[in-house]
Amino acid sequence: MNTLRIQTRDGRRTDISADTLATLTATLRGRLLTEDAPGYDAARRIWNGMIDRKPALIARCLGASDVVAAVNFAREHELLFSIRGAGHNIAGTAVADGGLMIDLIEMQGIRVDPEARRVWVQPGTTWADVDRETQLHGLVVPGGIVSTTGVSGFTLGGGFGWLTRKWGYTVDLLRSVELVTPDGQFLNVTAESHPDLFWALCGGGGNFGVVTGYEFDAKPLGPTVMAGIVFYSFERAVDLLRHFREITGNAPNELACLFAVRTAPAAPFIPEEQHGKLIVGIAMNYAGPLDDAMRYVDQIRNFDAEPIVDLIRPQQFMEHQKFLDAGQPYGRNYYWKSDFFDRIDDELIDVAVDHWAQITSPLSSSLIMHLGGAGQARPLDSTAVGFRNTEFVFNMQSAWDGDAGSEEHIGWARAMFDAVHPYSGGSSYINFQTEDEGDERVRQSYPAEIYERLVEVKDRYDPTNMFCFNKNIQPSAAVLRRQRADTSPVSD
Ligand SMILES: Cc1cc2nc3c(=O)[nH]c(=O)nc-3n(C[C@H](O)[C@H](O)[C@H](O)COP(=O)(O)OP(=O)(O)OC[C@H]3O[C@@H](n4cnc5c(N)ncnc54)[C@H](O)[C@@H]3O)c2cc1C
Structure with a gap:
C-alpha cells in the first residue's frame, strides 16, 4: 500500500503513510478498503444512485472494537469521515468524497428474547x-x-411507519444504545445512565458517536394482519384525498393509512389499459384483530368509484412491509422533498393534485402518511423527535434511471414542495432531507427548546464537531471559538 491522501475535516488533505495504514489494517478485524481494493466500488455505493462519491478509505467494521479503532484513527488524523448503517438514505451522508467511511454494513447480528420481548440489533441491518x-x-x-x-x-432520526399510531415512534421503543463516543470510549447508554445523551440519540441523528447496537422493546403482532392498498384512477384524486382525510379524521390508533400517487406499472394485477397512467390509492395496515379491521376496510372501500385494483386482504405482516419495496430499488436516482401537515385543507388538496398531474418521471411517486395516534401521546420533549405533534407527512419523490432529465425531475419535486409548503404546519424530518438541505433545514426540524438541548449535548460529547458529515447539530459558537483560541499559535 502506498501513502494515502485523505480529506481532513477543515478541508485540507493529509498524507497517511503506508506503515500507518498497515497498523490500522492489522488492528481491524474487518477489511480496510482503498480505491484499488477488490470490492471497493460495491462498498462505496449506496441506495441513492445520485450519490457517486469516492471515499479514500473504507473501514468495514465487524464489531465495536473495530469502530473504536476507526473513530480513534479519524480523530488522531483529523479526518473527514462518514458513518454508513445500511446506506439507505436520500442525502447520502453515508459517503464522504475523499474521506474515511466507517462502514457498519457487515454488522448484521440480531437477537430476540421472546420472553422479555426485547430485541438487540446491530447497525448494518x-x-x-x-x-x-x-x-x-x-x-x-x-x-x-x-x-x-x-x-x-x-432509529437515530426518530423513525415511523405502519405501527407508529399504535405504539409510537421507533425511538419510543428504544431501551439502550451501545455507543462509541468521539473520544473513542464505549458506552452503554440508557435513559438512566446518560439521560441527556440517550435523549439526544432518540431523534438527533448521527451527531454524538457511532452506535454499534440498539436494544428495543418488541410488541406482539400478526403474523397475519389486515393490510394492502386499493387503487383508483387519477381522475378521482381530489375526491379520494378528501375520503382519506375523512377516514384519518376518525381512525383508531390501530389503523394506519397512507395516500399514494404513482404511475401504474405494467403488472399482471393491473388492467392493461391503466398501464403507464397515473393512479391514486389508499394503503392501510390494521394493528389489531382481523375481525375488527373489516369495519375500517369497509370505510376505505366505501368510495363511489370502481377500483382499478383492490389488494387489501389478510396477509403476513412481513409481506405487507415489502409491498412498496419494488418502487424504490437500490441504485436508481432519487431526489425527494418532504413536509409535515397538521391537516389537509381543500386548498392543499387542489394544489397537490395539480402538481401530481405534472409528474415528470413514470418512476416518481408521492405519499401522504397519517401519523399522530400513540406517536403524539408522549410529551413533545420526551425525546429529540421534533415533529411528534404532527398529523401527516407528505413526500414528493422523484426517481429516474440514467442521467437524462435529472433537472426536470428534481425541478418537479422542488416546485411541488414550494407549492404545498405554505400549508405546512412547520418542522421537517432529518431522515427525509436531501443533500442540498443544509443546517437551516436541520434547525427547522426541531422546536427551539429541543434544538438548544441538542446543542448542549453536542457541546458536551462532540464539542469540536468531529461528527459533522451528517444532518448536523453544530456545537455552540462559543464552544467552537474557545476551541480555536486554545489551538491557535500564541503570538508575541
Ligand atoms: C426508500 C426509503 C423509505 C424510507 N421509509 C421511511 C419510513 O417509513 N419511516 C422513516 O422514519 N424513515 C424512512 N426512510 C428514511 C430513513 O429513516 C433514512 O434514510 C435512514 O437514514 C436510513 O438508515 P440507514 O442506516 O439505512 O442510513 P445510512 O445512509 O446508513 O445512514 C444515514 C446517516 O445516519 C447516521 N447513522 C447511521 N448509522 C449510524 C450509526 N450506527 N451511528 C451513528 N450515526 C449513524 C449517519 O449520519 C449516516 O450518514 C426511508 C428511506 C428510504 C430511502
Missing part, C-alpha cells in the same frame, strides 16, 4: 432483517414502510 427474526416469535419492532430501509440511521 434492515427492517426486513429485523421483521424476519421478530415475526418468528409473533413480535415486531415498529419500523418503516419500505423493508430495505436501514434500522440504524432510521
Whole structure:
C-alpha cells in the first residue's frame, strides 16, 4: 500500500503513510478498503444512485472494537469521515468524497428474547432483517414502510411507519444504545445512565458517536394482519384525498393509512389499459384483530368509484412491509422533498393534485402518511423527535434511471414542495432531507427548546464537531471559538 491522501475535516488533505495504514489494517478485524481494493466500488455505493462519491478509505467494521479503532484513527488524523448503517438514505451522508467511511454494513447480528420481548440489533441491518427474526416469535419492532430501509440511521432520526399510531415512534421503543463516543470510549447508554445523551440519540441523528447496537422493546403482532392498498384512477384524486382525510379524521390508533400517487406499472394485477397512467390509492395496515379491521376496510372501500385494483386482504405482516419495496430499488436516482401537515385543507388538496398531474418521471411517486395516534401521546420533549405533534407527512419523490432529465425531475419535486409548503404546519424530518438541505433545514426540524438541548449535548460529547458529515447539530459558537483560541499559535 502506498501513502494515502485523505480529506481532513477543515478541508485540507493529509498524507497517511503506508506503515500507518498497515497498523490500522492489522488492528481491524474487518477489511480496510482503498480505491484499488477488490470490492471497493460495491462498498462505496449506496441506495441513492445520485450519490457517486469516492471515499479514500473504507473501514468495514465487524464489531465495536473495530469502530473504536476507526473513530480513534479519524480523530488522531483529523479526518473527514462518514458513518454508513445500511446506506439507505436520500442525502447520502453515508459517503464522504475523499474521506474515511466507517462502514457498519457487515454488522448484521440480531437477537430476540421472546420472553422479555426485547430485541438487540446491530447497525448494518434492515427492517426486513429485523421483521424476519421478530415475526418468528409473533413480535415486531415498529419500523418503516419500505423493508430495505436501514434500522440504524432510521432509529437515530426518530423513525415511523405502519405501527407508529399504535405504539409510537421507533425511538419510543428504544431501551439502550451501545455507543462509541468521539473520544473513542464505549458506552452503554440508557435513559438512566446518560439521560441527556440517550435523549439526544432518540431523534438527533448521527451527531454524538457511532452506535454499534440498539436494544428495543418488541410488541406482539400478526403474523397475519389486515393490510394492502386499493387503487383508483387519477381522475378521482381530489375526491379520494378528501375520503382519506375523512377516514384519518376518525381512525383508531390501530389503523394506519397512507395516500399514494404513482404511475401504474405494467403488472399482471393491473388492467392493461391503466398501464403507464397515473393512479391514486389508499394503503392501510390494521394493528389489531382481523375481525375488527373489516369495519375500517369497509370505510376505505366505501368510495363511489370502481377500483382499478383492490389488494387489501389478510396477509403476513412481513409481506405487507415489502409491498412498496419494488418502487424504490437500490441504485436508481432519487431526489425527494418532504413536509409535515397538521391537516389537509381543500386548498392543499387542489394544489397537490395539480402538481401530481405534472409528474415528470413514470418512476416518481408521492405519499401522504397519517401519523399522530400513540406517536403524539408522549410529551413533545420526551425525546429529540421534533415533529411528534404532527398529523401527516407528505413526500414528493422523484426517481429516474440514467442521467437524462435529472433537472426536470428534481425541478418537479422542488416546485411541488414550494407549492404545498405554505400549508405546512412547520418542522421537517432529518431522515427525509436531501443533500442540498443544509443546517437551516436541520434547525427547522426541531422546536427551539429541543434544538438548544441538542446543542448542549453536542457541546458536551462532540464539542469540536468531529461528527459533522451528517444532518448536523453544530456545537455552540462559543464552544467552537474557545476551541480555536486554545489551538491557535500564541503570538508575541
Ligand atoms: C426508500 C426509503 C423509505 C424510507 N421509509 C421511511 C419510513 O417509513 N419511516 C422513516 O422514519 N424513515 C424512512 N426512510 C428514511 C430513513 O429513516 C433514512 O434514510 C435512514 O437514514 C436510513 O438508515 P440507514 O442506516 O439505512 O442510513 P445510512 O445512509 O446508513 O445512514 C444515514 C446517516 O445516519 C447516521 N447513522 C447511521 N448509522 C449510524 C450509526 N450506527 N451511528 C451513528 N450515526 C449513524 C449517519 O449520519 C449516516 O450518514 C426511508 C428511506 C428510504 C430511502
